[in-house]
Amino acid sequence: MIAGMSEKDMARRAAQEIEEGFYVNLGIGMPTRILDFIPEDKTVFFHTENGLLGMGGFAKKGETHPDLVDAAKQPITCIKGASFFPSDISFAMMRGGHIDLAIMGAYQVSEKGDLANWTAPGMLPSIGGAMDIVAGVKKIIILMTHTTKDGKPKIVSTLTYPVTGFKCVSMIITNLCVLDVTDKGLLLKELAPGVSLQEVVGTTGTKVIVPEGF
Amino acid sequence: MIAGMSEKDMARRAAQEIEEGFYVNLGIGMPTRILDFIPEDKTVFFHTENGLLGMGGFAKKGETHPDLVDAAKQPITCIKGASFFPSDISFAMMRGGHIDLAIMGAYQVSEKGDLANWTAPGMLPSIGGAMDIVAGVKKIIILMTHTTKDGKPKIVSTLTYPVTGFKCVSMIITNLCVLDVTDKGLLLKELAPGVSLQEVVGTTGTKVIVPEGF
């Protein structure tokens, strides 16, 4: 298995996609590590679908409150200028196209930007807010390992896992590379340090468009 | 023209239909006079569709605020235990069946309880909240003069004015009488003091069921 970027480096790279003033939803798991890489002087409004804009970091012991949690049910804090609201308004923000960016994990992404990240065959299915996010958020970035634990491609020509949404992913950030989803297919944008073009091509289950210079 | 009850008496009679704890919407005009006849010790929550539950009386000079008005745009006050909310929630209260009672005026009411009270042929039409009210409020009482200014019946077999809602009126209170709208037709419930049965029957444009005792 090729190492490429660590989870920490991946989170740092993803953080660069977040612009000043963005309203951003972070998925459960690896994406929450992005919080550590937002510069102090950059104003970003993190959205948690359970009803908060302006999530701060995780709450320290002794400063938690049972009614103040994120979408992963972890105790959190909120920033100055935050706001709380009920679930219908929270999802109006997503479905209605108000959230600028969502960064989520995935089981599979297709070359067309189709996404599978809610359930796998044989699993008890849970959906949470994943389908609502892809139905309306302006830009979706997937942050995931390039392959499964046993080395199978997660970036594929056609999904074999149950679909979350069609043609919704704009960018894929993995431990090996950064890919843009374009009308013509997946375009290589960056290679992780120490990772070869052959390694990316060999572990991707569909064609990767490689621009000159790589 | 037959006098019967004064507007004040009609408002007093209508007030009797309001039970302790009711959530009530009063139409513009005569129905607002009902406010004067709610006993101090009776808790009633008056709803104004522009976003208030718990309307008090009209505001005195010097105590008005441009942001605190009723549905007729008159400056008002609010009671202890009131609440303010936006228009979607206000109409969810009506359309969703949460308001117990609405008391409104009318141009015409049919024997089936069909209501015409929003516009007349040749008028610039305005609708406001009238159709929303009849779509969901639990009980609708009409408070109006028994006939038009030139003596024509307003209670008819079939509406000739544009319809606000079908089979939505439960009770009609006029200067001459009180009628219940039943499956069998309009049932005389009370005669106003000094008004004869013949006067009611003669000025009503459809059959009135007269129980024994009148």
Next chain:
Amino acid sequence: MINKTYRTSLEALQDVKDGDVIMFGGFGLAGIPQNLIRALYEKGTKNLTVISNNPGSRLGDDEYGLAVLFKAGRVKKYIGSYPTATKSFKELYDKGEVELELVPQGTLAERIRAGGAGIGAFYVKTGAGTLLAQGKEIRIIEGEQYILEYPLGADFAFIKSYKGDIYGNLVYRYTGANFNPLMAMAADITIAETEELVDAGVLDPGTVHTPGIFVDRVVKGERYDRWYE
């Protein structure tokens, strides 16, 4: 450092152009964006489609609020629930100089919310079988007649709050909310004028009525008229 504030109402709406669709918050005169209305009048923008509960308000012999735009012939179409609120609208309508789309007030609120919430269309009983259902699709749900209503969007929403912060978080007062929070969600660009403008962190996050995500620009209103004694 994010700061959504503009120096003047006129600057806040500088990119509004002829032919735009604009939502205006307010019910009667409560919660109307009076400074943005005045600035838009000064700017001279025309051929507007106006979405608002009423086309201004009449008190005694005078008309206030949006009436100034109608009187000046700036509005080609009005979508709302209560056009009889002003004489000026009736005069224009009788002369055929303004188009009217009449919408029940609750349906108006819900269509605007749908526009902001990504609802493609919805069914209500309101108006079923009446003149206002003409041309609308009917569906029977559990034995009752419903009609299909579509969302409303706009190029701009002009709204008004009591307090607002530099991130666009807003708090309304009394019945001043009405359509304002819904319109904030539904327009491409939402401009909020506010009586009091405060820094981020001043408003209690639990009492914010409109989260800043729905508000693109904030301006402290220049002048607040009080119409009642």
Next chain:
Amino acid sequence: MINKTYRTSLEALQDVKDGDVIMFGGFGLAGIPQNLIRALYEKGTKNLTVISNNPGSRLGDDEYGLAVLFKAGRVKKYIGSYPTATKSFKELYDKGEVELELVPQGTLAERIRAGGAGIGAFYVKTGAGTLLAQGKEIRIIEGEQYILEYPLGADFAFIKSYKGDIYGNLVYRYTGANFNPLMAMAADITIAETEELVDAGVLDPGTVHTPGIFVDRVVKGERYDRWYE
């Protein structure tokens, strides 16, 4: 004199019966009606249909909230978005002892709101073309696929607030609102437990999150567990 308060949680829900459909507010453990859940468990009511974002919550090896009802076999059907929140649900589901209706979280919120707001049905893009759209009506609106969703109602809603008054006006805290204000609107009978119970007039009318019209009964919660250090 109107007073919607009950002395105990158990008294507040005395007329809940086997087979009822009950909505439970809360997301994870935030804003869950923990006292009403405990009282319902004590009462022993069974064959319930439960509508809630998750069927309880897992922290470490322990499960809290609604899990107690599932473990005791009181629930025949669960409607929600996140059934994998507990192991106990999965065990029941694998044994075929509980029925599942999986609903995307935003659609769940909107269906509950629709139930309370008299919306007959509505269209959303969420889930179009996926397994969760199976059997649902499709409509193309402006070139995009939408699916038709119907409202959710219930015999009871059990909700939780931070502060509540004797008229049923409620205020939530932090992310404690979530589904609570929507469920309050949607059920035939809404029972609110509140951390603090106050007299009418104590709450500022402008900061009330759920107007009392949507709340039938109020009870001061007996005990509030804090699950985090």
